[in-house]
Amino acid sequence: MARIIGAIGIVIFHFTCHCDFLRPYFYETANFPYGQLWVAMFFAMSGACIVRSNTDTSIWKFYKKRWLSIFPLFFLAYVTVFAVHMLIYGVWWKNISLRTIPLSLIGMDSYFYYIQPTFSVIGEWFIGALICCYLLYPLLRWLLKTIPFTTETILIIGCCFIPYLTWFDVEPWHNIWVCTAIFYSGMLLAQFPQVFTSKYAFVSAIVVAALLLCVPLPFKHIASFREIIYPSLGGIAVFISIVHIGRLIENRVKNNHTLPYLGKLSYPIFLLQHIIIMDLLSKLTPFSVVGAIGVLLLDVFLTLLFSDLILSAYEAIVSKSKCHHA
Numbered sequence: 001m002a003r004i005i006g007a008i009g010i011v012i013f014h015f016t017c018h019c020d021f022l023r024p025y026f027y028e029t030a031n032f033p034y035g036q037l038w039v040a041m042f043f044a045m046s047g048a049c050i051v052r053s054n055t056d057t058s059i060w061k062f063y064k065k066r067w068l069s070i071f072p073l074f075f076l077a078y079v080t081v082f083a084v085h086m087l088i089y090g091v092w093w094k095n096i097s098l099r100t101i102p103l104s105l106i107g108m109d110s111y112f113y114y115i116q117p118t119f120s121v122i123g124e125w126f127i128g129a130l131i132c133c134y135l136l137y138p139l140l141r142w143l144l145k146t147i148p149f150t151t152e153t154i155l156i157i158g159c160c161f162i163p164y165l166t167w168f169d170v171e172p173w174h175n176i177w178v179c180t181a182i183f184y185s186g187m188l189l190a191q192f193p194q195v196f197t198s199k200y201a202f203v204s205a206i207v208v209a210a211l212l213l214c215v216p217l218p219f220k221h222i223a224s225f226r227e228i229i230y231p232s233l234g235g236i237a238v239f240i241s242i243v244h245i246g247r248l249i250e251n252r253v254k255n256n257h258t259l260p261y262l263g264k265l266s267y268p269i270f271l272l273q274h275i276i277i278m279d280l281l282s283k284l285t286p287f288s289v290v291g292a293i294g295v296l297l298l299d300v301f302l303t304l305l306f307s308d309l310i311l312s313a314y315e316a317i318v319s320k321s322k323c324h325h326a
């Protein structure tokens with residue numbers, strides 16, 4: 001449930017970034033932009049899920065599973081969108097250096113777009129950042145087992161200094177240190193299952209999320225609070241809240257396959273959503289709030305539709321390949 005809510009949240013935020021009529025409503029919370037909230041939730045969720053699902057002691061088995069979970073669908077979506085754009089726009093990469101092609105092959109083209117134009121046609125910067133977190137996972141897992149709270153403390157302290165460092169041109173929220181800190185926070189949370197079952201934790205998470213989203217807090221104009229601390233806390237609180245709500249729904253609705261399937265759609269949504277937004281807004285320009293909401297609903301529908309199509313195509317290819325090898 002958290003996956004699909006986060007994915008739709010990202011869709012709405014990115015649509016709002018390109019539609020001024022909706023910016024007063026869907027762009028920013030009382031303390032930070034909504035996009036940072038959903039990304040923080042996504043990284044914390046990824047860290048927690050990877051700890052709970054990964055039982056392999058072999059690093060190479062872990063990397064193989066992560067590669068299979070990311071790149072086959074990434075390449076299918078990439079080739080499909082690239083071909084469609086070729087048919088519509090012809091040669092559109094005249095000002096893009098061929099030296100950036102390797103970045104697309106390793107899923108880092110969107111992340112490094114801030115340095116120079118790349119052949120990025122799908123995905124978002126945070127997919128590249130997540131790949132980096134996966135690469136660091138064996139080290140993070142060792143730290144989690146040996147010095148868990150010391151590691152968390154060092155990562156948090158480092159985050160407070162990131163906005164004031166000039167080592168990278170990338171904005172603080174995209175910095176690998178920040179992404180790793182939130183990812184590790186999710187890993188640490190997974191060590192305490194009661195956080196996801198206790199009603200007191202649920203109420204506390206709701207209160208924290210409500211304060212961060214709705215009440216202007218002190219220090220929000222300080223870069224480290226606005227850009228890192230507040231959105232990170234908000235994303236983690238929303239993640240915990242949604243997990244609790246999801247459990248309540250699952251307890252009342254047995255054998256419901258809709259939510260698990262929607263969760264599987266989150267990755268293709270991340271891959272396709274921005275290109276669908278841009279193509280749709282290039283053809284439909286809203287001139288009012290009502291019109292913008294209408295185009296947004298159409299965008300969400302098309303994003304879900306094309307994500308379902310690309311996921312179904314991928315699963316059909318995998319199924320056919322398994323039958324062939326059998």
